[in-house]
Amino acid sequence: MDVKTVCLGLLSFGEASGYDLKKHFESTIDHFYSTGFGSIYPALAALADEGFVTCTAVPQEGRPDRKVYRITPAGEAALRETLATCEPMHKTRSEFLALLYFAHMVPPDRLRELIDGRIAGMQQGLERLNASACPARHSWPASVQFVQGFGAALLEAAVRYLRENRHLLETPPATRGRRRVA
Amino acid sequence: MDVKTVCLGLLSFGEASGYDLKKHFESTIDHFYSTGFGSIYPALAALADEGFVTCTAVPQEGRPDRKVYRITPAGEAALRETLATCEPMHKTRSEFLALLYFAHMVPPDRLRELIDGRIAGMQQGLERLNASACPARHSWPASVQFVQGFGAALLEAAVRYLRENRHLLETPPATRGRRRVA
DNA sequence: CGCAACATGTAAGCGGTTACATGATTAC
DNA sequence: GTAATCATGTAACCGCTTACATGTTGCG
Numbered sequence: 094m095d096v097k098t099v100c101l102g103l104l105s106f107g108e109a110s111g112y113d114l115k116k117h118f119e120s121t122i123d124h125f126y127s128t129g130f131g132s133i134y135p136a137l138a139a140l141a142d143e144g145f146v147t148c149t150a151v152p153q154e155g156r157p158d159r160k161v162y163r164i165t166p167a168g169e170a171a172l173r174e175t176l177a178t179c180e181p182m183h184k185t186r187s188e189f190l191a192l193l194y195f196a197h198m199v200p201p202d203r204l205r206e207l208i209d210g211r212i213a214g215m216q217q218g219l220e221r222l223n224a225s226a227c228p229a230r231h232s233w234p235a236s237v238q239f240v241q242g243f244g245a246a247l248l249e250a251a252v253r254y255l256r257e258n259r260h261l262l263e264t265p266p267a268t269r270g271r272r273r274v275a
Numbered sequence: 276m277d278v279k280t281v282c283l284g285l286l287s288f289g290e291a292s293g294y295d296l297k298k299h300f301e302s303t304i305d306h307f308y309s310t311g312f313g314s315i316y317p318a319l320a321a322l323a324d325e326g327f328v329t330c331t332a333v334p335q336e337g338r339p340d341r342k343v344y345r346i347t348p349a350g351e352a353a354l355r356e357t358l359a360t361c362e363p364m365h366k367t368r369s370e371f372l373a374l375l376y377f378a379h380m381v382p383p384d385r386l387r388e389l390i391d392g393r394i395a396g397m398q399q400g401l402e403r404l405n406a407s408a409c410p411a412r413h414s415w416p417a418s419v420q421f422v423q424g425f426g427a428a429l430l431e432a433a434v435r436y437l438r439e440n441r442h443l444l445e446t447p448p449a450t451r452g453r454r455r456v457a
Numbered sequence: 458c459g460c461a462a463c464a465t466g467t468a469a470g471c472g473g474t475t476a477c478a479t480g481a482t483t484a485c
Numbered sequence: 486g487t488a489a490t491c492a493t494g495t496a497a498c499c500g501c502t503t504a505c506a507t508g509t510t511g512c513g
Binding site: 110112130131134135152156157158159160 | 463
């Protein structure tokens with residue numbers, strides 16, 4: 094499932110511009126599928142080419158036309174087909190965890206800063222998720238809430254684990270009695 | 276931090292062949308940084324070119340020479356440098372969550388099967404992590420244990436969340452009184 | 458005065474995945 | 486017999502990231 098499909102799925106919630114989609118990505122999707130304008134705009138153009146969306150240019154003052162996309166019946170059928178048949182993967186690529194894996198080669202100060210930073214970043218992500226969940230004014234389906242809850246649950250677990258176990262990385266090995274005071 | 280750096284890091288634990296590294300990736304790294312031979316072999320060749328590892332060919336019967344790689348002092352320095360200065364990212368790309376996000380477009384049976392499959396896959400991953408953690412015979416540093424524990428904690432949280440909240444996706448919306456019997 | 462938000466797009470480049478190529482041994 | 490394990494590599498392809506390109510409005 095590529096960016097095109099995700100954009101098509103988002104358009105199944107209602108019409109939107111590329112800019113709108115980017116904001117949607119940032120607010121609730123970023124934690125499991127992040128992307129940028131460089132992927133979104135070409136995706137929308139391709140979807141329009143295939144007849145899966147229509148595009149209406151809304152003139153604006155002092156800005157490029159706002160291009161509003163709407164999903165077509167063909168697009169909805171294609172989306173259902175893709176969702177019904179694709180083999181959805183799930184993968185994490187974390188240089189952060191890789192670095193921790195090699196903690197024995199990382200200066201202690203650096204290690205501490207990185208872990209502090211990561212915890213802070215995760216709590217920020219948590220706040221962002223909860224913030225966009227609160228309003229409850231959306232016409233979005235329950236699944237959105239579900240996926241945000243999933244992200245929040247994982248973030249909470251990650252923060253807890255880091256807090257409770259970082260000492261395993263940060264205490265000196267103590268093998269070979271190095272720096273033993275007594 | 277690319278595949279090259281991770282391979283170099285793994286070689287800081289001790290000598291290994293490309294094949295060995297692949298097994299190491301599969302057993303304990305896969306959950307946060309997966310890769311294949313197509314990345315590992317070129318990475319090792321590049322590291323050898325740069326003088327960060329040496330390569331000793333060990334002849335075998337009926338098989339290609341086993342090429343054993345060892346990190347050099349220059350390689351260790353380069354590794355420390357990279358780990359001390361890189362900006363480690365952490366990102367998840369989940370088509371699975373994307374699909375759940377659009378659950379309103381997915382046939383209920385398919386949805387159930389996918390969630391069941393994902394839970395099963397996660398529990399398998401959990402068993403694999405615990406299995407490779409148990410032996411305790413490794414000369415690997417504590418950080419390895421730490422990272423495996425991290426993976427396990429997240430998997431557990433994910434399984435729990437899916438179990439406890441899947442009904443939110445699987446019960447019909449009930450809006451507009453569809454299929455209301457009474 | 459400078460920065461953020463609004464708004465859309467192109468194109469090079471990069472890293473990684475996938476498929477291909479080869480081939481013996483061992484266990485079921 | 487047929488699948489899995491051992492063992493190494495090459496190369497095309499592909500999608501995504503990044504940088505570039507442009508320009509107005511409004512806020513502090």
